[in-house]
Amino acid sequence: MNLLVTGAAGFIGSRYVRMLLDSDAPDAPRITVLDKLTYAGTLDNLELGHERLEFVQGDICDAALVDKLMADADQVVHLAAESHVDRSIEGAADFVRTNVLGTQTLLDGALRHGVRTFVHVSTDEVYGSIASGSWPETHPLSPNSPYSASKASSDLLALAYHRTHGLDVRVTRCSNNYGPHQFPEKVIPLFVTNLLDGRKVPLYGEGLNVRDWLHVEDHCLGIDLVRTKGRPGEVYNIGGGTELSNKELTALLLEACGATWDMVEHVEDRKGHDLRYSVDWSKARDELGYHPRHDFATGLARTVAWYRDNRAWWEPLKRRVAEERA
Incomplete structure (x- = not known):
């Protein structure tokens, strides 16, 4: 069975692919990864030498490339997306192009080639x-960003x-993810890497906004x-079962990194910030x-330890973001 996974050089997609490649089940799929390698994607997240993995660098909006890959795909797991709310507030065009037009391009290709299952x-x-x-x-959709x-x-x-x-389309809707290999602009890796560097x-x-955390x-x-x-x-919600305010989360991260509240800088709230x-x-x-x-306390401790032990992974990414913003 051939599985096409989009966006799998990023945080969630790469973890999903590694999970499937770790399986020695007789029906374990061959996997093709399609990723544009934008700022949040890195080949360091993938086992490129694995015999069941093929990597293709490309854009999900590229209809010709998508058509070629769909011709060999039995199933699709579509994770490619622009996903950082702050960036969408600064400029929405890339989010509409990738998340809407890119998804439409993939759906057209899947329909044309009779793909059996498409997980969005x-x-x-x-x-x-x-x-x-x-x-x-079944709750009505009411997005705010x-x-x-x-x-x-x-x-x-x-x-x-x-x-x-x-x-055959199946949709998943997840709560806030955390864990190793998450790009250090999201709250947990951002706070951890800043604190490890002695930065606020x-x-x-x-810090009253509440999120449910999912490993x-x-x-x-x-x-x-x-x-x-x-x-x-069908649509399936996937939750973690641990609700924390951002203030509560910050306290846990400070403790894990051996820091105190004087390392916290209160900044103006995000526009349209969902409570x-x-x-x-x-x-x-x-x-x-x-x-x-995953128990949240254990999962968070292991996540902090991973960032502490893997500076070589995240330091270049943070430098790249700083250079981009400069």
């Missing part, structure tokens, strides 16, 4: 903000290809359960047997 990986941010309780998959609006658009487009054309960390507003390995297990056991045309995300993942639990395996 999305985010809980498409639901907007919720004051209490948790969103089921250009990033989440582009992902909501791609979700609806993917589901439309199922309803209109009968394409920027906390939005009073990347649990997310990848959830994605694969949807790929192998999910139902066509709270929380997904109800009982559908994935009941239908697919999904359950997060």
